[in-house]
Structures are given as structure tokens and as C-alpha cells.
Amino acid sequence: MRISTSQQFASLKQQIMDAQERVDLYQTRMSTGIRVSKPSDDPFAALGILTLSSAKSKSDQHQSTATAASNNLKMAEARLGEMTDVMQQAKTIVIQGANGATDQQGRIALAAQIDALQQRLVQSANGQDGSGHYLFAGYKVTTKPFVPDSSVVNNYIRYDGDQGKQIVEAGPGTLLQSNMLIDQQVTDAYNALEDAKQRLQAGDASGLSGVTLQKIDDAAANLLNTRGEAGVMIQQFDDAAAAATRRSDEFTKQISDKQDADLIDTVTNLQRAQTAYQASLAALTVANGLTLLDYLKP
Amino acid sequence: MPDTFMGIDIAARALRAFQMALNVTGHNLANVDTEGYSRQRIDIQQTPPITFFGMRPLTLGTGQFVNTVMRVRDQFLDGRYLQTNYEGSRLSQLSTSLGTIEGIYQEPGPNGLQSSLSAMFDAWSQLSANPADDAARLQVRLQSQLFVQRVHDINAQFAQYGKQLDGEVNATITQINAIAKQISDLNIQIRSLSVSGASPNDLMDQRDLAIQKLTDLVDVRTVDHLDGTKTVYVGSHTLVDQFGSYDLPSQYDANSSTVTDGTKVIQIKGGRLAGEFGGIVALGNYQTQLDSLVNSVRTQVNLLHETGINLNGTTGIDFFAGSVGAGDLDLSQEMKDDIRNIAAGTSGEPGDGTLASSIAGVRDLPDPNLGNRSVMDYYANTISQLGQESAYYQNGLQTQQAMLSQIDQQRQSVMGVNMDEELANMLKYQRSYQAAARFLTVLDQTTEDLISQFGR
Structure with a gap:
């Protein structure tokens, strides 16, 4: 084929520019480590990256929600433990009060101890989280839920909370309750203590060893059970947090697979592009060196 | 002898x-x-x-x-060159336009709309777990404001690019008419010389170069005459004939890729002009998708939020303001005024996060207005579509450039100086x-x- 001189130079120039562009492309990939920096780099991968990023963001949120719920429940569990302790101590006092060896003066002193235990029970039942919100108030987290009140029919304590269950999403489609509603347990325990206090003051030894002890045992057992439930819930949230972390890591890896440049590939390609660039530069010099002008007589 | x-x-x-x-x-x-x-x-x-x-x-x-x-010179190769050139020029402009739209979206990355949407819904989720926390409320408002800001940012850049493309169309048409005038002037000189039997080679070269430059801008068809002149058509419009040049009208409709003077409608199929029309259409398409996405988020969040009772005891309040598309998206005045106006639950109690949880779930809810896709899926799909469209024109451009370079080599092989x-x-x-x-x-x-x- 006949070659036009300007075309020859134009195409050499174009080859150099193309080679430069490729070197630049792989250099950018090397330095940023990113292969898909805009959707058109790989539309299919871009779709995956967006979907995965969205899923990862949600997993991270699940992880943080589950961890926070678990921490809150651990506080609730500790309060429930305190309440169980209170009932154990009350049981000891009641047994002592039911003992024939204890005189009435002694029973009055024991009644005062029960009174102190009642206050501790209420204090634990009105436990707050780190931001000052009540742990056992349902949705009414800013209202002190348990208030001793002898005007309530059949009870000596009033519940000012509600039955609101806090449901949180701890995984895809995993809805878990993150608060504990213990108004019944606390009321029973408080009433049992009230019963003990009154019988101690009245010197009703047989009542103490019969009805009262039963009430205290029942209330203590219920609190212990509830504490056990808290443990199960904590475990569920811990599992959910671990699962969310695993998912998030997996998503991170998949995003990286789709988005990041393969280092070995990139280095090889960069090397190849540089070689081609050198060759195109050399071609220009060689082509420029050959012309009939050099052989014409001056 | x-x-x-x-x-x-x-x-x-x-x-x-x-x-x-x-x-x-x-x-x-x-x-x-x-x-x-x-x-x-x-x-x-x-x-x-x-x-x-x-x-x-x-x-x-x-x-x-x-x-x-x-x-x-080889007339056949010239013809092929012109045809390949205006198609290449159209693809080049389209590829630039789609690349610009990609640049506006900034996906995939931390500055894209996807991450601000995610962050906003994550904040709702956070609020659902900590409904009584002021920090969680502040976070919902902050992330929603960032989302609104990002939407406005994209919307404003779309509007600006639309204005730019409109200006480019006008400039291209002006340029087409200027080159047409130049071709016509050369035609007249060529004719006056060739009737006396001369062959005005250099004037013809200049005229042909002007036609080639014209194919950068628009698709043309040429007809040769015995007196050495050429008639140039753009679609059904005679742009240049032996007697003069006739301006391409500047009134245009990008959707049908036509220009018109009110009576005559001229189809534009190639060159930068067709590419600019294609860019305007693509921009309109992505603007519509952005508007649909914003409308869906706004409507779904508002419908839920209205049913809630906030910490001030009020109900029926919208979370987002505005009604049409991305342009007027904003937080409602109530949200700007007081974070306690955010309704996290339906009971009005501070520990109720049920509604916040529902609002966080909006991201995965299929919306009939989005073709039964969730907002996240719809958006991911938009970006994927944008990527495919952009890659399609980039590839087409590369092919066209390779063809053009090959034809030019053949052409130069005939006409170039060695x-x-x-x-x-x-x-x-x-x-x-x-x-x-x-x-x-x-x-x-x-x-x-x-x-x-x-x-x-």
C-alpha cells in the first residue's frame, strides 16, 4: 500500500497517544487500587457494588442495634439479679421471723429490714440505662415506672409504665424484643414483702412460715425465671450481632472483589503498556531516521 | 521536410x-x-x-x-469517510454526555446518593432502637438533611448540564450555518474558474475539507455537479446548492431529533448535533428517574410519619416537604424547628420506636410507582442502566474510530503526499x-x- 508521509506520522503519533493512555489507565488503577470507579467501567459490577453496599450498610446497622440492645439487656439482667438477691435475703428474714425463738421486738426489727429491702427492690425495678431512661417502663421510658402506693386496690405498689414492647431489627427479617416488661413480677414481689412486713409487725409466726414464705418463694422464682429470659434474649442479640458482623465482612469482601483492581493483573498490564509505549516511541525515531533526503546530493 | x-x-x-x-x-x-x-x-x-x-x-x-x-482523490472513500465521521461524532458527543451524567452521580462511592440514602435509613433504624435518645433524633434529621442536600446537588447539576447542552445545540447550528456559507462561497469560486476550463484543485480541497468539518457537526449528503460544485443536504433540507447556502433552522426538538422553522421538519441523524439531542434525551430520562425516586421516598416516609405521634403529642405531620420531584424536596418546617417533632412511634411515648422501624423498612418495600422495586433497587438499577448506556456508546465510539482510522488510511493512501x-x-x-x-x-x-x- 502507498503510504502518505503525514499519515505515517499521524498514525505513529496516535499510537504513542494510545499507549500513553493505557499506561495512565493502569497507573491510576495501581495507585487507587480501584477498578470500577464509574458505572460504565463495569455496569454489572456497579449494580452489584451498589446492592452490596446497601446490604453492608444495613448489616452494620443491625450489628450496632443488636450490640446496643444486648448491652441494655445486660443492665436489665443485673437489676433482675439484684431483685432476686433481695428476695433471697427476705426469705432468710422471714424464716428467722417465723422461728419461735424470735421475740416480738426482734420481729419489729426484722420488719424494718424488710422495709429496707422493699426500697431496694423498687430502686432496682426503677433502674435506668446510661442515658437515664427507665429500663422497665415499656414505652414510657421517661416516667418512673414503680411507685409504692397503698391506695391501689389489692396492691401496695403502682405501675406507671405501659405494656409497650420495643421491637428492633437485629438482622434481615429478624425482629426481636429489646425491653423487658416485669410489672407483674415486681408487684408480686413487693406485695410479698409487704405481707411479710405486716405479719412480722403483727407477730403472725404461722402466717410467716406458711402463706408469706410461699409468696416470697413464688416471687423469687418468677424473678429468677425472668432473669433467665433476659439471658436468653442477650444471647439472641449477641448471636445476631455476630451474624451481622460476619455478613458485613462477607459483603466487604464481595464489594472488594467487584470494585478493586487485581494487583497482579494490574502490574502485568502496566508492564505491557509501558513496553508498548517504549516501542511506539522507538518506532517514531526509526521512521524519522529514514528519508530519501539523506541520500540526495546537496 | x-x-x-x-x-x-x-x-x-x-x-x-x-x-x-x-x-x-x-x-x-x-x-x-x-x-x-x-x-x-x-x-x-x-x-x-x-x-x-x-x-x-x-x-x-x-x-x-x-x-x-x-x-x-477517491470519491468513494471520501463518501465512506464522511458517513463514518458523522456517526463517530454523534457517538463521541453521546459518550461525553453520559460520562458527564456518570460524573454527577459519583457512583459507586461514598459521595453518591446511595450512601446518603443508606445512611438516612440507617439513622431511622438507629432511632427505632433508641427512640428516647435525642442523639438518634438529631442523627435522623442530619442524615435526612444530607440526603436532601445530595438530591439538590444532583438536581442542580442536571439543570446546569441541560442548560449547557441547550447552549451547545445553538452553537452547533450556528457553526453549521457558518460552514455552509463557506462551502457556498467556495462553490461559487470553483464554478467561475471551471467554466473557463480550469481545474481549481486547491479550492476543491478546501471545499471538501469544509464538508468534512461539517460532518463533525451533522449528517450530510452531497451531490456532485459537472461544474465542480457540490450540493449539500441535511436530511430533507438543502443546506448548500450552486447558488447559495440556506440556514438550518434553530428551533429544535431533542426527543424526535429534529429541527424546524415552524413548517418544515428536518430529521437529524448524525454528527455532534444528533449527539447533543441524544444527551438532552438521556439527561431528561435520568432526571425523571431521580424525580421518581425522590417522590417515592418522600411519599412513603410521609405516609408513615403522618400516622405517628411525636414527643410534643402532635400527629399528622409530614417529615418531608415538597410535592413534585427532586427540585422542591426539603425537610418539613416542623422537622427543622424541633427534633421532638420527629415521630418515632404511634403511641406518643418516648420509648416507642415502632414507627421509626417501619420507616427504616421503606428502603426495602416494593413501590408500584417504581415498577414494584424498592427505592434502593430502583436506584441501583438506574446506575446500572447509566453504566450500560455509557459503556455502549464508549464501545461504539471505539469501533467507529477504528473504522474511521482505517478508511482514512486508505483515503490518505490515495490522496496523501509521500x-x-x-x-x-x-x-x-x-x-x-x-x-x-x-x-x-x-x-x-x-x-x-x-x-x-x-x-x-
């Missing part, structure tokens, strides 16, 4: 012809890198012989004369001139012999 001085005539014509051939070679060498230049060839032909009737009839050659200087060839020709013509001069000297000597030796 031949005339005594016939040989001198032959020598004189030969000297003139080779001198002219050297000039043509020089012209070619001078234009080795001139854009649109086609190499010229001198056409030297034999002069008619003279027959002498003596004892036997005798026919003698009389040398040569310069018939014409012509340009070497320096070595011209230098070889130069040597040839130099030697030929020397030979003719030597011949003249010999004739001169024989004539001198005749004059000075005879009759002494």
Missing part, C-alpha cells in the same frame, strides 16, 4: 513542461502536512504528430504538452529538464554549424 526549428519547439515545450512538473512537485512537498490536501499530478501528453509527404509519407512526433494538473515519492519525482524531472536542455544545446550547435560553416 520538417521545419529547421521544429526541434527547438519540442525542446522549449519540454523545458516548460518539466519546469511545471517541478513546480507541482514543490507544491506537493510544501503541502505534505496540510489538512485536506490531495496530492496533485501533472498530466503530460504527446502533441499530435506531423506527417510529411515526401518519397514516402513520414510521421514525426512533435514532443509533448501539459494537458492538465489534476488532484488524486515525501520519498515526490523527491524521486523531483530527481526524475530534474534529469528530464537537463536532457531537454542538452537537446536544445545540441540543436543550437547543429544550427550554428549550419549557419557558420556553410558558404564560407
Whole structure:
């Protein structure tokens, strides 16, 4: 084929520019480590990256929600433990009060101890989280839920909370309750203590060893059970947090697979592009060196 | 018998012809890198012989004369080049437009809409787990504001790019009309020279280069005339004929890729102009998708939020303000005024996060207005579609450029100047001139012999 001189130079120039562009492309990939920096780099991968990023963001949120719920429940569990302790101590006092060896003066002193235990029970039942919100108030987290009140029919304590269950999403489609509603347990325990206090003051030894002890045992057992439930819930949230972390890591890896440049590939390609660039530069010099002008007589 | 001085005539014509051939070679060498230049060839032909009737009839050659200087060019390759050029130019403009839209979206990355949407819904989720926390409420408002800001950012850049494309369309049409005028002027000069029998090669080169430049801008069709002029059509519109140029009207409709003067509608299929129309259509498409996405988020969040009771005990309050598309998206005044106006639950109690949880779930809810896709899926799909469209035009452009370069190589192979060839020709013509001069000297000597030796 006949070659036009300007075309020859134009195409050499174009080859150099193309080679430069490729070197630049792989250099950018090397330095940023990113292969898909805009959707058109790989539309299919871009779709995956967006979907995965969205899923990862949600997993991270699940992880943080589950961890926070678990921490809150651990506080609730500790309060429930305190309440169980209170009932154990009350049981000891009641047994002592039911003992024939204890005189009435002694029973009055024991009644005062029960009174102190009642206050501790209420204090634990009105436990707050780190931001000052009540742990056992349902949705009414800013209202002190348990208030001793002898005007309530059949009870000596009033519940000012509600039955609101806090449901949180701890995984895809995993809805878990993150608060504990213990108004019944606390009321029973408080009433049992009230019963003990009154019988101690009245010197009703047989009542103490019969009805009262039963009430205290029942209330203590219920609190212990509830504490056990808290443990199960904590475990569920811990599992959910671990699962969310695993998912998030997996998503991170998949995003990286789709988005990041393969280092070995990139280095090889960069090397190849540089070689081609050198060759195109050399071609220009060689082509420029050959012309009939050099052989014409001056 | 031949005339005594016939040989001198032959020598004189030969000297003139080779001198002219050297000039043509020089012209070619001078234009080795001139854009649109086609190499010229001198056409030297034999002069008619003279027959002498003596004892036997005798026919003698009389040398040569310069018939014409012509340009070497392949009309077929020219036609293919023009066609490939306007298609390539259209794809190049489309690829630029789609690339710009990609740049506006900034996906995939931390500055994209996807991450601000995610962050906003994550904040709702956070609030659902900590409904009584002021920090969680602040976070919902902050992330929602960032989302609104990002939407406005994209929306404003779309509007600005739309304005830019409109300006470019007008500039392109102005440029088309300016080149049309130039072609028409060249046509008139070419005709006035060619009627006298001349071949205005260089004017034709300039005219053809102008047509080539015109195909950067718009698809054209040309028809050649015997007087060397060309008629140029854009679709059904005669842009240039032998008598003048006729402006392409500037009123346009990008959706149908047409321009019109109100009565005549001209279809534009190629060149930068068609690419700009395509860019406007693509921009409109992505604007519509952004509006749909924003409307879906706003409507779904508001519908839920209205059912909630906030910490101030009020209900029926919208979270987002605005009603049409991305342009008027904002947080409602109540949200800007007080974070306690955010309703996290339906009971009005501080620990109720049920509604926040529902709002966080909006991201995964299929919306009939989005073709039963969730907002996240819809958006991911938009970006994927944008990527595919952009990649499609980039690939098309590469193919077209490769074709164009191949055709141009073939074309240049015919019309381009090869320096070595011209230098070889130069040597040839130099030697030929020397030979003719030597011949003249010999004739001169024989004539001198005749004059000075005879009759002494």
C-alpha cells in the first residue's frame, strides 16, 4: 500500500497517544487500587457494588442495634439479679421471723429490714440505662415506672409504665424484643414483702412460715425465671450481632472483589503498556531516521 | 521536410513542461502536512504528430504538452469517510454526555446518593432502637438533611448540564450555518474558474475539507455537479446548492431529533448535533428517574410519619416537604424547628420506636410507582442502566474510530503526499529538464554549424 508521509506520522503519533493512555489507565488503577470507579467501567459490577453496599450498610446497622440492645439487656439482667438477691435475703428474714425463738421486738426489727429491702427492690425495678431512661417502663421510658402506693386496690405498689414492647431489627427479617416488661413480677414481689412486713409487725409466726414464705418463694422464682429470659434474649442479640458482623465482612469482601483492581493483573498490564509505549516511541525515531533526503546530493 | 526549428519547439515545450512538473512537485512537498490536501499530478501528453509527404509519407512526433494538473482523490472513500465521521461524532458527543451524567452521580462511592440514602435509613433504624435518645433524633434529621442536600446537588447539576447542552445545540447550528456559507462561497469560486476550463484543485480541497468539518457537526449528503460544485443536504433540507447556502433552522426538538422553522421538519441523524439531542434525551430520562425516586421516598416516609405521634403529642405531620420531584424536596418546617417533632412511634411515648422501624423498612418495600422495586433497587438499577448506556456508546465510539482510522488510511493512501515519492519525482524531472536542455544545446550547435560553416 502507498503510504502518505503525514499519515505515517499521524498514525505513529496516535499510537504513542494510545499507549500513553493505557499506561495512565493502569497507573491510576495501581495507585487507587480501584477498578470500577464509574458505572460504565463495569455496569454489572456497579449494580452489584451498589446492592452490596446497601446490604453492608444495613448489616452494620443491625450489628450496632443488636450490640446496643444486648448491652441494655445486660443492665436489665443485673437489676433482675439484684431483685432476686433481695428476695433471697427476705426469705432468710422471714424464716428467722417465723422461728419461735424470735421475740416480738426482734420481729419489729426484722420488719424494718424488710422495709429496707422493699426500697431496694423498687430502686432496682426503677433502674435506668446510661442515658437515664427507665429500663422497665415499656414505652414510657421517661416516667418512673414503680411507685409504692397503698391506695391501689389489692396492691401496695403502682405501675406507671405501659405494656409497650420495643421491637428492633437485629438482622434481615429478624425482629426481636429489646425491653423487658416485669410489672407483674415486681408487684408480686413487693406485695410479698409487704405481707411479710405486716405479719412480722403483727407477730403472725404461722402466717410467716406458711402463706408469706410461699409468696416470697413464688416471687423469687418468677424473678429468677425472668432473669433467665433476659439471658436468653442477650444471647439472641449477641448471636445476631455476630451474624451481622460476619455478613458485613462477607459483603466487604464481595464489594472488594467487584470494585478493586487485581494487583497482579494490574502490574502485568502496566508492564505491557509501558513496553508498548517504549516501542511506539522507538518506532517514531526509526521512521524519522529514514528519508530519501539523506541520500540526495546537496 | 520538417521545419529547421521544429526541434527547438519540442525542446522549449519540454523545458516548460518539466519546469511545471517541478513546480507541482514543490507544491506537493510544501503541502505534505496540510489538512485536506490531495496530492496533485501533472498530466503530460504527446502533441499530435506531423506527417510529411515526401518519397514516402513520414510521421514525426512533435514532443509533448501539459494537458492538465489534476488532484488524486477517491470519491468513494471520501463518501465512506464522511458517513463514518458523522456517526463517530454523534457517538463521541453521546459518550461525553453520559460520562458527564456518570460524573454527577459519583457512583459507586461514598459521595453518591446511595450512601446518603443508606445512611438516612440507617439513622431511622438507629432511632427505632433508641427512640428516647435525642442523639438518634438529631442523627435522623442530619442524615435526612444530607440526603436532601445530595438530591439538590444532583438536581442542580442536571439543570446546569441541560442548560449547557441547550447552549451547545445553538452553537452547533450556528457553526453549521457558518460552514455552509463557506462551502457556498467556495462553490461559487470553483464554478467561475471551471467554466473557463480550469481545474481549481486547491479550492476543491478546501471545499471538501469544509464538508468534512461539517460532518463533525451533522449528517450530510452531497451531490456532485459537472461544474465542480457540490450540493449539500441535511436530511430533507438543502443546506448548500450552486447558488447559495440556506440556514438550518434553530428551533429544535431533542426527543424526535429534529429541527424546524415552524413548517418544515428536518430529521437529524448524525454528527455532534444528533449527539447533543441524544444527551438532552438521556439527561431528561435520568432526571425523571431521580424525580421518581425522590417522590417515592418522600411519599412513603410521609405516609408513615403522618400516622405517628411525636414527643410534643402532635400527629399528622409530614417529615418531608415538597410535592413534585427532586427540585422542591426539603425537610418539613416542623422537622427543622424541633427534633421532638420527629415521630418515632404511634403511641406518643418516648420509648416507642415502632414507627421509626417501619420507616427504616421503606428502603426495602416494593413501590408500584417504581415498577414494584424498592427505592434502593430502583436506584441501583438506574446506575446500572447509566453504566450500560455509557459503556455502549464508549464501545461504539471505539469501533467507529477504528473504522474511521482505517478508511482514512486508505483515503490518505490515495490522496496523501509521500515525501520519498515526490523527491524521486523531483530527481526524475530534474534529469528530464537537463536532457531537454542538452537537446536544445545540441540543436543550437547543429544550427550554428549550419549557419557558420556553410558558404564560407
